[in-house]
Amino acid sequence: xxxxxxxxxxxxxxxxxxxxxxxxxxxxxxxxxxxxxxxxxxxxxxxxxxxxxxxxxxxxxxxxxxxxxxxxxxxxxxxxxxxxxxxxxxxxxxxxxxxxxxxxxxxxxxxxxxx
Amino acid sequence: xxxxxxxxxxxxxxxxxxxxxxxxxxxxxxxxxxxxxxxxxxxxxxxxxxxxxxxxxxxxxxxxxxxxxxxxxxxxxxxxxxxxxxxxxxxxxxxxxxxxxxxxxxxxxxxxxxxxx
Numbered sequence: 001x002x003x004x005x006x007x008x009x010x011x012x013x014x015x016x017x018x019x020x021x022x023x024x025x026x027x028x029x030x031x032x033x034x035x036x037x038x039x040x041x042x043x044x045x046x047x048x049x050x051x052x053x054x055x056x057x058x059x060x061x062x063x064x065x066x067x068x069x070x071x072x073x074x075x076x077x078x079x080x081x082x083x084x085x086x087x088x089x090x091x092x093x094x095x096x097x098x099x100x101x102x103x104x105x106x107x108x109x110x111x112x113x114x115x
Numbered sequence: 116x117x118x119x120x121x122x123x124x125x126x127x128x129x130x131x132x133x134x135x136x137x138x139x140x141x142x143x144x145x146x147x148x149x150x151x152x153x154x155x156x157x158x159x160x161x162x163x164x165x166x167x168x169x170x171x172x173x174x175x176x177x178x179x180x181x182x183x184x185x186x187x188x189x190x191x192x193x194x195x196x197x198x199x200x201x202x203x204x205x206x207x208x209x210x211x212x213x214x215x216x217x218x219x220x221x222x223x224x225x226x227x228x229x230x231x232x
Contacts, residue, residue, distance in 0.1 A: 006158075040224065048217075097218055102209050106161075
């Protein structure tokens with residue numbers, strides 16, 4: 001988990017509320033990623049960013065939004081449009097495209113629960 | 116379609132015995148393959164990767180994996196299992212979308228390894 005921090009560790013969301021998950025890295029990596037993990041399933045890509053001020057939708061982007069204003073930070077907002085947000089959210093980063101640079105390193109995760 | 120499969124939901128092995136966690140893949144071009152381990156309520160930890168070169172890749176904590184191109188497999192192995200190896204293991208393959216050029220890791224569904232004392 002070293003070099004990538006996620007906060008909070010647990011987050012509770014009320015109906016109709018937007019919540020933001022924080023992800024910070026000090027690895028000087030260009031690329032950052034958000035994944036969702038549900039029990040019995042692998043990780044699914046929500047959004048990714050290859051460079052500052054640019055980000056792309058992953059496989060399950062609906063109901064989520066991101067920003068990438070700084071190289072170190074890639075916050076994820078879970079909006080009220082996401083009807084089933086309860087999951088474990090993982091942030092990752094990598095050096096960038098090409099060969100060994102595509103190894104992703106993960107933060108400790110945030111568990112989001114709906115009240 | 117580009118994908119990765121882990122055919123076993125759970126693998127049970129006695130401490131001291133060798134272990135194998137299976138992974139098969141389907142990608143176009145040369146595969147980039149990865150293994151990660153996840154302990155309860157934690158993020159994924161990188162174990163090892165195959166990009167190119169020797170088919171036998173050595174990684175962290177005594178784990179190794181064998182790349183087999185003809186069988187499109189990348190099985191994770193360890194000669195002697197420890198109780199502390201009990202965790203959830205994920206295989207991943209780097210995929211690249213033909214239309215957008217998007218590079219991403221596609222993960223298998225995970226295999227739970229249980230090492231009994």
